[in-house]
Amino acid sequence: MTQFKPIDSIPSTPGKFKSEKSLPYIHRIRIHSSLPKLTLWSFLFLALIFVFFLLLSPPSPPPPPSIASRRSLRSTPWGGPAWERRVRSSARVRSKTALSVLVTGAAGFVGTHVATALKRRGDGVLGIDNFNDYYDVALKNSRKALLDRAGVLVVDGDINDADLLRKLFDVVAFTHVMHLAAQAGVRYAMENPNSYVHSNIAGFVNLLEVCKSANPQPSIVWASSSSVYGLNSKVPFSEKDRTDHPASLYAATKKADEAIAHVYNHIYGLSITGLRFFTVYGPWGRPDMAYFFFTRDILKRRVITVFEGPNHGTVARDFTYIDDIVKGCLAALDTAKKSTGSGGKKRGAAQLRVFNLGNTTPVPVSKLLSILEKLLKVKAKKRVLPLPRNGDVQFTHANISLAYKELGYKPTTNLETGLKKFVKWYLSYYDHKKPSSW
């Protein structure tokens, strides 16, 4: 019959030293045998040397950071009385009725234009941007210099940094947040999906968490995207349409943001307005967008890929000029009602809105290319390929009647006029710089 043995009386497997509890056993075998005694002491000695070396050896280098973390950790030190004075001064309003706005993604394309426009009309503006390297950081720095000259400070920081955001709200009682920081681009989502989760989901939630606890709570206007309409075939796209078929992770994160906005409005009384931008273009634009790199590649005599739909179908976009988008953003800020919560608690129903900001005139990508050829006076080398299944949709077209009714939004720039302004900027900007990175 097997006798029950208490756990600490069972000899441990040779070579395995576990806890002090096994030591009495070691002591016992030392008394009864000299050979095991020697072996045991040698083993103990070796183990001690091993532990000693483990303690002495320098820590192994950390694994290389993932793209997402590398992009988000970049942040210059903040804080201190001088820094706070600069923050306050940038956010100072010029009249009692002016807004005090925190603009996230301020060194981005839309952010730079919106921040400048707000400042110009007397609002207090503070920017925040993480200056990530998704595209040419030199362009972001040039935009920052532009904002500097306009009197807008851009804090180098990430919207995932809750301490920094809380500090900004401690220093300034922002009345509004214009949230434009995001990982943009539909095709890049297949290369770096985590960066979309990091900026568009985690970053958005972090921002809303800080806003909900701020006293007073700000009103929030943020950039959603036409891409939420995904594979919808009914045109023009209306805010009432369903948005259940996103074609890219980018679109899915923006759709998720709209749901997240609903939650923070419902639970905490935050006033939130989402703006679905339709392919925004113009001076100081994004080098990852087709109109921008088509221009670059035409000038460099490189081959341009133009996508076409099934059966040679047209691929078209409701290209919207930046000045029209800025007007829509300002109108959304001006008509935003106050948030109703305080101390992180809702005190009443709060405003929740979503608007299309498009141009209402879809233009085929082939037409975009021919306008650029005309403006640049260079014939493009092009090859036509079927639209890959990489996040792109075949067409977009905004119904803007709601934005017109509620915001007085009325785009006035057609693609030809807008591209003319873009090309003029492009030629003057890159003539001076000639960067190798773009």
Ligand SMILES: O=C(O)[C@H]1O[C@H](OP(=O)(O)OP(=O)(O)OC[C@H]2O[C@@H](n3ccc(=O)[nH]c3=O)[C@H](O)[C@@H]2O)[C@H](O)[C@@H](O)[C@@H]1O
């Ligand atoms: O409206 C939107 O919601 C989105 O607009 C743009 O996305 P997209 O319209 O795809 O803009 P581009 O990447 O500039 O592409 C414009 C058109 O050019 C086409 N294209 C793109 C690249 C290329 O090499 N060839 C080509 O024909 C695309 O299929 C698309 O029809 C922005 O990149 C997104 O960040 C934004 O959210």
